[in-house]
Amino acid sequence: MRNNNRFSNVYLVLVFAVLYAPIFYLMYYSFNSGGTMHGFEGFTLDYYREVIHDTRLMIIVINTLVIALLSSAIATIIAIVGALAIQRIRDRRAKNALLSLNNVLIVSPDVIIGASFLILFTIVGIKLGFTSVLLSHVAFSVPIAVLMILPHLQDMSPTLTDAARDLGASRRDVLTKVILPIIKPGIFSGFFMALTYSLDDFAVTFFVTGNGYSTLSVEIYSRARQGVSLSINALSTMIFLFTIMLVVGYYFLNRRKARPNVAEPVADLGVPR
C-alpha cells in the first residue's frame, strides 16, 4: 500500500511537471540576454522593455481587451434572452431542438466556424476588421453564456414569478426584480466564460481579421511562424501573471459565494472547446 501511494504521487507530480514545464520554460528564457531559447547567457529585462515600448503591440493588446469586454457584454445580454426563450418552451422536443441549435457552435471545429463566418461577412459586405471580429466573438460566446445561465433559471422556483405576478408586478418588474437577481451568478459566470473564450480565441479570429487589424493570438501566431523571438516570451510571462491573477480572483470570489456547492468552480471552468 505504501509503495502504491508513492507511485501515485510520482505520477501526479510528473503530470503537473509536464503541464507546467513549457510555461516556465518560456518565462525562464524571457530573461536570456543571449536572444535564443537555449543556452542561458545572462539576465536581462530588455525584452520586457521591448514589449512595453512596442506601440503596435500595445495597440493590439488594447484591441484584444476591447473586443473581449465588448463581445462578452453583448453576448451575455443575448444569452439572457436566449436562456429565457429556451426556458419558456414547454414542448420537450422543441426545447431539445433549440438547445441543439444553441450548442452547434460549441461543438463545431473552430476552423469551420471561422471559414463559414468569413463567407457570411463577405456576402453581407462587412469589411474584415474590428466589426467582423467583434461579431464573430459575440456569435461564438452566446451559446456558452446560455449554458451558464440556463441551470440557474431552471433551479428557480416557478412559484416565485407567479407570486410576483399575483402581487401585481408587471412583466418588466418580474424580469428585472425577480428573475434577473436570481440568475445573477449565472450571468456573471457566463460573462466571465465568454471573456476567457474571447481572449483565448485564435482560429476563428484568424479567419475574419483583415489586413491591419489584429488580436494578440493572431499576432503571436504570425510572430511565432517567423521563429523564436524572446519578446514573445516576455509577453507570455506578462500574460501568464495576468491570467493567474484573474483566475485566482475569480476562484476566491466564486468560493465565497458558493461555499456549500464545492463542485461549482469546476463546472464553471471545465467547458472544453
Added chain:
Amino acid sequence: MNNKGKSYYLIPYYLWIALFVVAPVLLIIYYSLFDLDGHLTLDNYVNFFTPVYLKMTLNSFWYAFLITVFSLLIAYPAAYLLTRTKHKQLWLLLIILPTWINLLLKTYAFIGIFGTFGPVNTFLDVLGIGEQQILFTGFSFVFVSVYIFIPFMILPIYSALEELNLSLLDAARDLGASSWTTFRRVIFPLTISGVRSGCMAVFIPALSLFMITRLIAGSRVITLGTAIEQHFLVTQDWGMGSTVAVFLIAIMALFMILWGGSRKEVRHEK
C-alpha cells in the same frame, strides 16, 4: 397566458441562431457547389474522392485517434489519483490553470524545447542517442496536441469519478474482486460517460487543428483543418475548402448521433 404578441425581446436570440448558426452551415454547403471560376459544379465532391483528399482524411482521423488515445491513457490515472488527494479543489485548479494560457504560447514553447539545441536534444545527447530531428515530425504534433488536450480529458473523467459511489468499491472488495477486476467491472463502466465526453472534447478539435501543425509539424502533417485553412486563406479556393468542411461537418454529425444515442442508453441504465 397570452405572451405571443409581447415576446419581441426574444428576437435577438433567434436572430443570432438564424444568422450565425443556420446561415453559416447553409453557406458552406452552397459554396461547396462552386469551382474556382464560380461555375456551379459537383467537381469539388469528385475531387474529394481522389487519393489525395482521402489519404488526408484518413491521416487526419489517424492522428486525432492517436491524440485521443494517448490523452485518455495519461488522463484517466491522473484523474483517478486526483480524486484521492487532499485539497482536491486546489489540485484541480492547477490542472485547469494551464488551459487559460493561450494555446499558441504553449505551442510556441515547444519550438524551443524540441529545437535542435533545445533541452530534449541535449538530454538525448547526454544519453548517447544523439541529436534527433524532433520538430516538424508527426511525433511532435501528437505530443504537443496531447499536451494541450490533457486537461480537457482529465476534467470530465474527474467529475465522473467524483460521482462514483464509494460503497460500490467496498462491496466489490468484500465480494473478493481484485483491484484490477474492480477497476474493469465497476469503476470504468460507471465512469464511461466521463470518458465519452472527454474523448469527444479531444477528438473533434484534434480533427481540425491547424495552428499546431503549422508551427510544430511544418508541412509534414496535413489534416482536414490545415486543408480548410489553406483553401480559404492561401489558395482562395473557397469551393474546395467548403467541400472539405462539409465532409468534416457530416462526419462530426455522424459521431454526435452515435454518441447521443449511447449517452441516452447510459441514462436509461441508471
